[in-house]
Amino acid sequence: MTWPDWVLHLPAPLRWSFLGVAAWQAIGVLVLVLAALVAALFGRIVAVRLLRFRSRFLPNRLTLETERAIRRAIGILSGVAVSYLILGELVLPSHLDGFGRSILCGIAIVAFGMLAYSMWDAVCDDIASRATGSDRAERLLVPMARKFVRALIVLVAFLVGATMLFNADVRGILASLGIGGLVVALAAKDSVENVFGSLTILFDMPFAIGDWVRIDKTEGIVEEINLRSTRVRTFEDTVITLPNANLIRASVENVSSRRNRRQKLDLRLSYDTGPEALDAFCRDLRAWLERQPKTVREKTIVDIQDFGEPSFGVLVQCHFDAKTQAEELDLRHLLGLEILRLRDKHKVMFAAHPRPEPTAKH
Incomplete structure (x- = not known):
């Protein structure tokens, strides 16, 4: 040195x-x-x-x-x-x-x-x-x-x-x-299936992070997509981890992909309601719905659908162009208020309270 x-x-x-x-x-x-x-x-x-x-x-x-x-x-x-x-x-x-x-x-x-x-x-x-x-x-x-x-x-x-x-x-x-x-793949068949499941999600894109999904009995918001599993936060604020291999065979419903949200009300009216009042009620409610900027006009229905005992039914069906659950609830609230206002205006008599048919769980 x-x-x-x-x-x-x-x-x-x-x-x-x-x-x-x-x-x-x-x-x-x-x-x-x-x-x-x-x-x-x-x-x-x-x-x-x-x-x-x-x-x-x-x-x-x-x-x-x-x-x-x-x-x-x-x-x-x-x-x-x-x-x-x-x-x-x-x-x-x-x-x-x-x-x-x-x-x-x-x-x-x-x-x-x-x-x-x-x-x-x-x-x-x-x-x-x-x-x-x-x-x-x-x-x-x-x-x-x-x-x-x-x-x-x-x-x-x-x-x-x-x-x-x-x-x-x-x-x-x-x-x-x-x-x-190769040895690990043979020994860990489920893990390999999970990886292929993640590739299926990647190429088919049935959902993305932030989407509201229903997968079998699981419903919530997608929080994370990994190579092995997908994590969904439910509306009860719990986190469910789903193996990606299960998603290949499962029925996946992407609620966030809806173009609009259907509202369906079955209004039960008393037979004491006159035909002129009923016709004016249906006509004004249909016109009000068609004037709303968030309503799909061509899918609006306000018509009599059945006659029963002790009341007859009026079907009110429309589709809201709502991006979020909160916006949908606001529009539904306005619809309910308009129905009550027209009821008082035309002296329409309800036999029972409107029973909305839920289109999605919140």
């Missing part, structure tokens, strides 16, 4: 060695650690400035977790870069120098993986923030693509680390993964 010329000019105590490491080299290692910490802090500050500069041109904000991950990864890479420069000047014994470089290489691989991981999250956050509420493709594809590419990044980082740190044969690893994957 040959020391640089400037080391010969150091005081003798600094050139004193213990286990092959001189005092000045030990001090240099401490300096390396401190310099790495300072460089990491500086890198995080630069990352903050870069993220602020990005926000000027791309107003869509990243999540706090993504910003922290980007700052952390850039800080670690800055520390590793400075450590490499200082380590080369310390002229440590070969075994210590190799060990130090392996450690720094491993940290760098992890940091690059973290950076790629967080940058991909930033891309997904940006796409998700631009997606509109009606863009079902993006609401479905973004979460699944996020998880798939995350897994791919971790796999690539593992293969790069195995190759650079342990001189592993990548082809042998991939072959082993292929054989092992």
Whole structure:
């Protein structure tokens, strides 16, 4: 081991060695650690400035977790870069120098993986923030693509680390993964079916995150779609996890895909109601419904439907162009008020209260 010329000019105590490491080299290692910490802090500050500069041109904000991950990864890479420069000047014994470089290489691989991981999250956050509420493709594809590419990044980082740190044969690893994957697939048939179920959801898109669905006896809002399962939050605020394999065979009703919402009322009227009053009541109610901007005019029905004992029935059926449950209930409320107003206006006598036929559970 040959020391640089400037080391010969150091005081003798600094050139004193213990286990092959001189005092000045030990001090240099401490300096390396401190310099790495300072460089990491500086890198995080630069990352903050870069993220602020990005926000000027791309107003869509990243999540706090993504910003922290980007700052952390850039800080670690800055520390590793400075450590490499200082380590080369310390002229440590070969075994210590190799060990130090392996450690720094491993940290760098992890940091690059973290950076790629967080940058991909930033891309997904940006796409998700631009997606509109009606863009079902993006609401479905973004979460699944996020998880798939995350897994791919971790796999690539593992293969790069195995190759650079342990001189592993990548082809042998991939072959082993292929054989092992076949064995695992045979042993975990249900898990493989779940993966194919997730692919079915991806390509057929029967629903997306945020949709209101009914799947067998489960009803609620889709919160998360994973490779293995789909999570639905019910209207009782509980979470039900459904294996994706079951969704291939299940009957899936996407309530959110309704173009409009049907309302069906069976008004029971007394036979004491005169024909002129009944006709005026039906005519005015039909006209009122057709004037409403949220009503589908060609599907409006207000007519007598049956004669029974001790009352006869008037069918009131219409379709509301309502996007949410709250909007539907508001329109139904206005319809009920109009029915009561016309009842009083035309002296129509109800034999019983209107009994709405529910079209959906809320």
